[in-house]
Amino acid sequence: MNRRFLLLCFFTISEASLQCFNVIPSNAISNSDPIAELFHVTAGECLNYCIQQSAQKGDGCVSVVFHRNFNTCQLYGHDGTLDDAQLVYLEEHELYIRSSWEGPCQDKEVPKRGYQQQPARYVAPSQQRITVSPHDYVPPNNNNQNTNNNFFVVPKSQPLSNVDLPKIDVNSIREGVRKSPQNFESAIIKEMDELESEDYFVQTTTAKTLRKPNSMTTFKNPTRGYKCPNKQDVLSYFIVYGARMFTKSVPQRLNGVDQSSCAMYCSQNINAIGNNIPCYSFNYEGANEICEMYNKQDELHWSWASLAIDQDYVFADKFCINTKKDCPAETNYPVHLYRQINRNIIRKIAGLNSKVACLAECIDNEDCKAVTYKSALCVLHNSSPSDDPRILSEGTEKTMVIENGCYVQLKTDEDLTTKVKVPEEQSSDSWQEWSLCQFGVKGRKMRVRTRECDECEDNLQMEEC
Structure with missing residues (x-):
């Protein structure tokens, strides 16, 4: 600039x-x-x-x-x-x-x-x-047959002020209501229905009725927190598709936002009206664009999240990671629960007691696209379910596959860089891209x-x- x-x-x-x-x-x-x-x-x-x-x-x-x-x-x-x-x-x-x-x-x-x-x-x-606002009253002007009772004209130089309005006659209002024609009443009801339908997605108090889950699971995150304590740590998200946080607590809710905006609110720890809140994780329902943000009290022992299997939702859990390779903040790392990869192995690392530490090893390895993590064993792979879903196989309750979201992000950026041509010098009044x-x-x-x-x-x- x-x-x-x-x-x-x-x-x-x-x-x-x-x-x-x-x-x-x-x-x-x-x-x-x-x-x-x-x-x-x-x-x-x-x-x-x-x-x-x-x-x-x-x-x-x-x-x-x-x-x-x-x-x-x-x-x-x-x-x-x-x-x-x-x-x-x-x-x-x-x-x-x-x-x-x-x-x-x-x-x-x-x-x-x-x-x-x-x-x-x-x-x-x-x-x-x-x-006219429903709180204001403007009596009909009988001297002007063209005046519509629902509208009045304000000259450009005349400010609108309630002190200029005549006193309200409650009885005349009631009589007017009783005598109002049916088509006028129907028009008002139709307009109210249209406004209610138009404003549906901005309501933030009505929660969706959730069906009772058929199956449950848990997800452990050892580095959970709503802020990263160290400057070298990067705020990121584990993403579990087809699952949602299952709790009786009432979340902070946002309606009418996309998933990236939901993550932005959670990352900045603010709710819909800008108040500061600690956000540890969120559910996102794409069909209705509903974002539900949760705090620490909604976790079991602060590190375990109780999840319901629900294909309508995406569950995102914050974590902090420190790697040698620069990776963008708020990168998503998809998690495949109870799955494993048995081929395309480039390295096995024993003794890693954290899935975050295992993922860090993958990020710093140029060839690693995904990891299989199970019981302190970290297996690095040079293929990813995003490229070939067939490499996933059934695992146990202790196994999971985590994709290297940093690799996907950097690869996308490199592809865009090679495809973008240097534009000619733009005129001073030309618009940028949408x-x-x-x-x-x-x-x-x-x-x-x-x-x-x-x-x-x-x-x-x-x-x-």
Whole structure:
């Protein structure tokens, strides 16, 4: 990133902060679900999304919580005082509360679902209709036959304020409700059903009813912890496909995220609203995009995980590993329980009392793609079940096969490097390639692309995947 782009980012954040937001350092919003979440972004990108994109997606944005350490943010439709929401002191966080809706701070369009908490200083885009909040009452204007009872028009220069509304006549409201036509009531019910269906995947309180498992097993991880104690250790994950943590404890739940985002939350030890939590392992159900994070109390003797065999799930267990070869953090190492490999052996190592130590030997061996571990015996193989599933054979309750996820990752990176051609010099206003679908906005997957252009008005684009 060149110096000019850094200055541009700083200028953008400063302008948005001074004109449109009040900043409260070391604060966050707790006990409330966000309307959107963005990952791997700057504070300026979050604030720009709040103003320029959120209303177009249907929800009015009032505040933003930015996590400085992790470059993530949550957007809210209120200022932290709605219902049971709370403002909490939280280091490495910044709370941006929107202070203006005029000029460059104005929504690009009226959010179709409105604001969770109607701002006192709200100024709507010129001559656009705004859906009346169920907490507000605007009596019908009998002098204007074209007025729709469900909408009113706010001039551009007139801020919306409850103090300007007439007093509410409860009796007239009740009479109006009794006299409402059937088609009007049906339209409301239909709209409510659509909104409920649309927001299904952002609900974080309803747990899926799990069937009773037909078979159980355990998985031991001798280096379990939610943080790696030594700098030379690398945070990684054992992955058991077709299994889930089986416990009566209630997990920290996230809905509408992919598996990589689930791992990111667990690695950073934060929940859906940004609160710090110790995450030791997680279940992931791909069909419904459900992420369940567990802490230490959900383990037996801190090192044994009780697993139910369930093909709908993936179980991931944190561990720390120290190797001579550099391997990316959060690398996945697939585990095949009760399996072994009887061929393609390149080395046998006796006396290793840890599957992590056995795996480290494999990572540091250039030819090793997988290991068979059983009762302190470590067997290195130059083939992997990912390349040829037929090499797996039945084992015992004490055997397992662990694939060298580091080898797969490095091999993929090398292949990509050889295939990528050096692009021609791009013009100053050309867009970068689209990112992966790694963003989450009300349960929907989003992707972004950026460009470096001083003269351009917009340097960030987002679209639904």
